[in-house]
Amino acid sequence: MNVKNVEKENGAAKVTIEIARDEFQTALDKAYAKIRKDIMIPGFRKGKAPRKFVERMYGSQVFYEDAVNEIFPEIYEAAIVKQELKAVGQPSVTDMQTPEDGSVVLTVSTELYPEVTLGQYKGLEAEKPSVEVTDEEVDGHIERLRKQNARLITVERPAQDGDTVNINYAGMLDGIPFDGGTAENQNLVLGSNTFVPGFESQLVGISAGEERDLDITFPENYGHDLGGKAVVFHVKCNEVKFEELPELDDEFAKDNDFDTLADLKADIRAKSVEEKEKAAKNAFDDALVDQAVENMTVDMPEGMIEERMDGIVREYAQYMANQGIRIDDYLKMIGTDMKTFRESMRATAEKQARTEVLLAAVAEAENVQISEEDLQAEYEKLGEAYGMKAEDVAKAIDVAGLTADLRRERAMSIISESGV
16 A cells, blocks of 8 residues: 555645555455345345456446445555544545556545644633622522422312322323323322423312313424324322421431531532532633634634534433433424534534634643643542542543543643633
8 A cells, every 4th residue: 555645735635545456456355255145146146146247247346435445444544644644524535546457546535633823822811700609599409408308298178389299191182092191190290380281280279089171282392293282181180299398497407417507508508609619710711712712713624513513412312312312202302303403513513623622722832741640640530430440441541532631621721820
């Protein structure tokens, strides 16, 4: 494999690479061996047609694309790695020539990591939000704790907003039950807006043992073929429960691992101050970085933004999967498709990509170095977070990626610590 020419222009590169006849024939043999079992030719059993017969029938280059795919790791090594090109995205073969000597000449094209001209990134000014925790915020946190420790007490009166009703229900569309419209012993907090609009409000005043028919019209964007449809839910109330909150006293504090109510409030205030200070610092840092990004000059490769868009979509899909929802089902629920959803992430992706490029450039300008001690400290930190030994983290992690992350963190610190 021989690199014949390298051209760089406008943030992209074209590498002309020659593959010798014998080398390409080996790739052709491997490609044919992988796909021959699926080849069907009249007069031959499936997968039994000789290669030369297939080539005569479909053309001598019928397996060339598969052969290029087979040998692409070596092509990438020769055209990208050994040429020390900082490729962005996935390089691709954009031209193929087949000289009479049996060799193959390919053109491999790729976008390149952008060249950056830094502007001012030190001594930038930004507003840092003030940190204050009010008595009302502390009291609000206390109330949430009380609700977490509340007891449900059965009552013999009609249900009110805020009560929990235990119900059986069956939904009917044109007199016929529909999928997902039936449940038994379902607990529902009235006023929580958990069910479709109109369902909970029609249950206010219901008593244990009472049955009601609820007339409900689903929202137009509801999905599941029920959007905009009028249905009837037959509901039976099994029980009405009232949420009894614990008394706000030292006993309540002891139930939450504090000696007194004053100690509990002091701890809530201290943690709230810490959270707000962290949020204020993050907002300050973000404002400084936004300015530094604006001050730099760079032509962002489209491939870099596309990669980041793909990453955001993957992260979102994983998040939804953790909630037990397939991303395709979620997109149907919100009335969009993957193409539109992905494109909606473009602005976020570009901002993230520009920030990564800025921080990498600052790290380079400041000659940021990551030592073995720095890496070891990070292994131990990650090991503690994930319940692993530091040496196991070191074996599993991408060291180059971790090093790049740490360099960007140092660059962020340089920008932040010099900020006003």
